[in-house]
Amino acid sequence: MTSSNKVGESTHIKSDISPCAAPEIRGIVEQKENWGGWATTLNDATIFEYIMRQVGCESVAVRELYSMEEDYLREEKSCYGIIFLMPYNEHYETQAGEELTNLPDGMWYSNQIADNACASYALLNILMNLKNVPLGTQLEGFREFTLGLLPPHRGQAVDGFKSIKNAHNSFCFRYEIEEADLILYEEAVGDSDSKLEPGSKENPRTKRTKFKEAEEAQDQADQIDGPHHYIAYVQVGGCLWELDGLKQTPFKVGDCDNENFAVRVGSRMRELTARCSDLSIDFGIFALEPARAPQLDKQYQTNAREIGAIEHKLQDTDPHSSLSKEDIIRSGLLILTPLDTDDFGHHDGMATEQLLELRTNLIQKQKEIEMEKDNLFNEESRKALELARNRHDYEPFILTMATMVWEQQQAEKQRQAETKPNKPNKPKKRGRKRR
Structure with a gap:
């Protein structure tokens, strides 16, 4: 089973399925x-x-x-x-x-x-x-x-x-x-049927033993x-x-x-x-x-902003190494502009080859996150179906079906009894007597 949800969207399945209108x-x-x-x-x-x-x-x-x-x-x-x-x-x-x-x-x-x-x-x-x-x-x-x-x-x-x-x-x-x-x-009202039994003449030691056994x-x-x-x-x-x-x-x-x-x-x-x-x-x-899904969303967003920071740096140092718009659209890769609070200072001093290697690793991590998000989505779908089944009270359905089957059987018996032809009495055959 696969899912088509995009990373960044919630993987939570709404398990509160609307009840039947019956x-x-x-x-x-x-x-x-x-x-x-x-x-x-x-x-x-x-x-x-x-x-x-x-x-x-x-x-x-x-x-x-x-x-x-x-x-x-x-x-x-x-x-x-x-x-x-x-x-x-x-x-x-x-x-x-x-x-x-x-x-x-x-x-x-x-x-x-x-x-x-x-x-x-x-x-x-x-x-x-x-x-x-x-x-x-x-x-x-x-x-x-x-x-x-x-x-x-x-x-x-x-x-x-x-x-x-x-x-x-x-x-x-x-x-x-x-x-x-x-x-x-x-x-609240007490059990009116419970009454104290009258005392018996049984040995107290025997009574204690029986009470202990019953308690165990x-x-x-x-x-x-x-x-x-x-x-x-x-x-x-x-x-x-x-x-x-x-x-x-x-x-x-x-x-x-x-x-x-x-x-x-x-x-x-x-x-x-x-x-x-x-x-x-x-x-x-x-x-x-x-929960795993919010953590994956957060990591995915952070990776997307770091890829954006790498792309910005490559455009300043080596524009030919940056990704084209066609490549980004074709791969479906998400690239975000870094926030003011992001600190990617470890990019400083990196050569172009190192930045390209880091970008490749981040893209691979994004693919792994997408796969894990898909697995979580499928697991949530399975849980939602299981919850819907557990929440449903099948007792009315079972009672209704059992009643319908019984009524159908009774009607079939009545119909067979009414349509059954009355057979005439056949004369008894008289056999030869042996002499």
Whole structure:
């Protein structure tokens, strides 16, 4: 698959495909948008990126990591932060942070006040702590609005952030909304059917043993099919912080820098997973890092301006060596005038042969960037198609098709019964009796 996008244009594919105009589908979309709750989120890096793109953040990408071992994480040098997905229950709660009267200088932290929203809270707890990274108008405005709020109040602001809530709930199905509302209802009114069983005369020691066995069995089941929780790790002020929205305050893991950030996070994740008795349980690890497309655009523009500076210098020293307009048009090469802030002082003192060699290398780099941009465009196209499929709720379609097939089968049976001719009774043949 190839693309015809020009370098310098955005490679981002609009994954927010317009929904079907059918009333049933439109009704499901409106139900998601008007729903006040939060649905669970799949552990997929593409979904995290989709949430960011829907609120205007184009400069950050999400990539899944496949190991928490030190040798693997040592190569991760450009992480903005890491999100860790782990089984969550009372036995494996993360270590609570110290009671802090004030957050560290420059830290943005929000408590999680909404159920099933830990993915978006973890995402925001990293994005809001990024400095000198363009996040887009919505996120930067949200950070400015919540800068002076306490963590619980920030949590309420996140719960009311409609854009990110709609993006978060884009992949939920109708039955998940109904199930979440039912759970909330049962928690509010209580389970009227639950009654305390009368005490038995069973040996207390036997009862404790059975209770412990049942607790361990339930513990194993929760690790596989039970609730999971997203936790954010970010570096602020030269320290590694664990930002678990369910905790009142952040937890300071220890000192770290850009070089050993991922390694320190891996050590902490291994500490948490050691509490799980079944080490075969799957965990999710997602790294937030600079998006590749903006970097390629910036490098391409810089190379184009440097080629322009070389051409300007060649026209002054050796006009026959400069590129003609026909060559530029034929090759599709982009040449820009250098900016006042550009410093190409290393061109001074270069001979014509050196300038030509440098120009050839830059043109080759531009071709490589164009190929990588095309690959990114194709990858974004694949992600957009995958997201569109994941966002669509196929339940109404399946129910409608099943109903249509059943009705067609019933109508066919009825038609066969009505058109079947009545056969006359044939007289019975009388056989000869043997004597």
